[in-house]
Amino acid sequence: MAWASYPTREEVDFVVIGSGAAGGIMAKELSSAGFSVVVLEQGPHLRPGDFRHDEWNYTQTEGLVWGSRKGHPQTFRRYEHEKAELVEGAPLGYAHNVGGSSAHFSGNFWRLRPIDFIEASVRGPIAGTNFVDWPITYEELEPYYTKVDWEIGLSGVEGPWDPPRSKGYPCPPMPPKSSGVLLERAAKKLGWTAYPEPHAILSQPYNGRPGCIHCGFCNGFGCEVGAKSSTAVTMIPLAEATGKCELRTGCTVSRINTNEQGRVTEVVYWEEDGTEQAQRAKAVVLSANGAESARLLFLSESSRFPDGLANSSGMVGKNLMFNGGSNVSGLFAEPINAHKSVATTRVIHDFYSIDPKHGFYGGGGIDARSLSRGLPMAAAMRGGIFSGARWGSAYKKGLEQEFTHTCSFNGHTTSLPLSTNNVTLDPEVKDKWGRPALRTTFMNHPDDFATMKFFMERSIELMDAAGAIQKTASYSEDGQRGGVHLLGTCRMGNDPATSVVNRYNRAHDIPNLYMVDGGSLVTSGRGQPTMTIMALAFRAADHLIQAARRGEV
Numbered sequence: 001m002a003w004a005s006y007p008t009r010e011e012v013d014f015v016v017i018g019s020g021a022a023g024g025i026m027a028k029e030l031s032s033a034g035f036s037v038v039v040l041e042q043g044p045h046l047r048p049g050d051f052r053h054d055e056w057n058y059t060q061t062e063g064l065v066w067g068s069r070k071g072h073p074q075t076f077r078r079y080e081h082e083k084a085e086l087v088e089g090a091p092l093g094y095a096h097n098v099g100g101s102s103a104h105f106s107g108n109f110w111r112l113r114p115i116d117f118i119e120a121s122v123r124g125p126i127a128g129t130n131f132v133d134w135p136i137t138y139e140e141l142e143p144y145y146t147k148v149d150w151e152i153g154l155s156g157v158e159g160p161w162d163p164p165r166s167k168g169y170p171c172p173p174m175p176p177k178s179s180g181v182l183l184e185r186a187a188k189k190l191g192w193t194a195y196p197e198p199h200a201i202l203s204q205p206y207n208g209r210p211g212c213i214h215c216g217f218c219n220g221f222g223c224e225v226g227a228k229s230s231t232a233v234t235m236i237p238l239a240e241a242t243g244k245c246e247l248r249t250g251c252t253v254s255r256i257n258t259n260e261q262g263r264v265t266e267v268v269y270w271e272e273d274g275t276e277q278a279q280r281a282k283a284v285v286l287s288a289n290g291a292e293s294a295r296l297l298f299l300s301e302s303s304r305f306p307d308g309l310a311n312s313s314g315m316v317g318k319n320l321m322f323n324g325g326s327n328v329s330g331l332f333a334e335p336i337n338a339h340k341s342v343a344t345t346r347v348i349h350d351f352y353s354i355d356p357k358h359g360f361y362g363g364g365g366i367d368a369r370s371l372s373r374g375l376p377m378a379a380a381m382r383g384g385i386f387s388g389a390r391w392g393s394a395y396k397k398g399l400e401q402e403f404t405h406t407c408s409f410n411g412h413t414t415s416l417p418l419s420t421n422n423v424t425l426d427p428e429v430k431d432k433w434g435r436p437a438l439r440t441t442f443m444n445h446p447d448d449f450a451t452m453k454f455f456m457e458r459s460i461e462l463m464d465a466a467g468a469i470q471k472t473a474s475y476s477e478d479g480q481r482g483g484v485h486l487l488g489t490c491r492m493g494n495d496p497a498t499s500v501v502n503r504y505n506r507a508h509d510i511p512n513l514y515m516v517d518g519g520s521l522v523t524s525g526r527g528q529p530t531m532t533i534m535a536l537a538f539r540a541a542d543h544l545i546q547a548a549r550r551g552e553v
């Protein structure tokens with residue numbers, strides 16, 4: 001089958017902006033349905049053979065996650081009355097390549113549960129927040145979660161409190177690591193239940209891809225064998241094989257143009273050498289993630305849309321949520337070697353919803369991980385939590401212990417949606433293309449803090465029960481300063497006055513514009529949002545294909 005190639009001045013059926021977790025699915029679904037599709041992706045197309053165990057490149061020099069060093073500065077402030085400061089690295093972190101962050105995520109894949117969609121009604125409103133019910137239910141999304149399981153490729157086994165599912169997992173769970181065994185034993189002592197973590201990683205060969213070889217360079221790294229189920233190795237090859245999808249890499253979208261009728265007409269972008277192009281399209285799917293989609297909508301303002309595209313509600317960029325977290329690290333007398341294999345193999349969901357008697361809203365899960373993404377160098381950079389030494393024999397001794405004898409029990413928790421937590425355009429700092437930089441304004445709600453502390457305390461109990469000889473514990477007491485779960489900034493809802501997209505991810509204001517990525521999540525879930533981002537993408541594609549066939553797009 002010949003690869004598709006479309007002239008820019010010819011109208012294609014769809015342009016998909018971004019080839020990440022959601023964009024990859026949209027490209028595959030739309031092209032498989034026979035539509036002509038152009039995917040515009042700013043990053044390169046890295047194949048499994050391109051990924052290296054190069055901790056310096058990936059963790060220190062912005063190899064995959066671009067920041068100031070790569071000409072993509074970002075600024076941060078706590079409150080809207082403050083001036084945002086330039087921050088080193090990328091507070092809103094994501095991988096710039098085909099597959100987006102699904103290329104280097106750790107692949108922990110939790111479904112939301114029925115309660116997540118109706119929690120505001122059940123729990124009641126929370127003053128000062130935009131905490132509301134979703135416009136859809138778990139039952140409506142369930143078939144699409146199952147599509148993610150089988151089309152993306154998941155490994156797992158039904159957990160004790162899993163929501164109803166129409167089908168099991170295609171692959172058995174990943175084998176337990178010693179950190180997972182420690183968590184499981186500790187949980188048992190305390191009367192809680194640790195069960196196998198579901199993964200978007202193959203535990204055995206599936207769909208023509210090999211199983212995980214447990215290399216240990218997983219979280220933050222691309223998978224050298226293609227066992228990690230990123231859209232780069234699952235959806236994009238299928239999309240290209242239809243002969244209907246053209247993937248253009250190194251193409252950075254600068255704006256989406258609209259006509260006098262308020263419909264999108266074309267997508268303007270720069271090729272790598274700075275040449276400007278514009279691809280005409282009947283409809284546009286914006287899947288640039290919870291940070292970049294909002295930036296593009298702002299940058300696409302016009303006299304008809306002075307506050308940015310699709311922003312009549314004023315909600316674009318608002319309700320930014322990251323998921324909270326806590327960390328309890330433990331030193332053990334015996335080796336654990338938590339750096340091996342995937343990030344985590346056991347998870348506890350006993351506190352999915354914290355009892356309201358505690359006086360605050362929240363919930364989450366706890367899993368067992370390695371301290372420093374399994375990297376000796378990262379441990380060195382931190383000076384070692386337990387030894388404190390950065391040099392000489394004390395450092396060597398500490399490193400020997402820290403790398404092999406430690407693990408952490410991490411809390412992954414809810415974030416509340418607030419108008420004051422948002423992504424906007426920085427008025428002064430520009431990126432290498434001359435576009436205003438992403439500006440983040442973020443301060444956690446008091447309930448987010450209480451939840452993170454609650455999870456830290458449960459993890460301390462677990463670490464003691466696991467037999468750690470030394471431990472440290474922390475959460476973001478001063479507030480989170482960024483994240484890699486970029487959620488809520490184009491929220492879904494039935495009411496155009498309070499939401500950006502409808503229940504099928506279609507912009508309320510513009511009939512031929514869809515926003516399909518982490519931005520559409522209404523609430524944060526308890527962590528690990530990508531399973532839901534992908535299920536929403538399959539559902540949006542289903543609706544879009546039917547609407548397009550009826551001539552309603």
Ligand SMILES: Cc1cc2nc3c(=O)[nH]c(=O)nc-3n(C[C@H](O)[C@H](O)[C@H](O)COP(=O)(O)OP(=O)(O)OC[C@H]3O[C@@H](n4cnc5c(N)ncnc54)[C@H](O)[C@@H]3O)c2cc1C
Binds near residue numbers: 110
């Ligand atoms: C290190 C790490 C670990 C993670 N681990 C997990 C995990 O275990 N479980 C989990 O559920 N989630 C995890 N996540 C989060 C997960 O990866 C994201 O939720 C998910 O990838 C978001 O999907 P998306 O489609 O919204 O955006 P992305 O996957 O970020 O895709 C957006 C794409 O759009 C492209 N793009 C952006 N702007 C433009 C533009 N102007 N022009 C052209 N292209 C553009 C980007 O380059 C990117 O490829 C992790 C993230 C990171 C960084």
Ligand code: SF4
Binds near residue numbers: 201218219221222
């Ligand atoms: S641990 Fe497994 S899934 Fe992760 S990068 Fe290594 S081989 Fe790939």
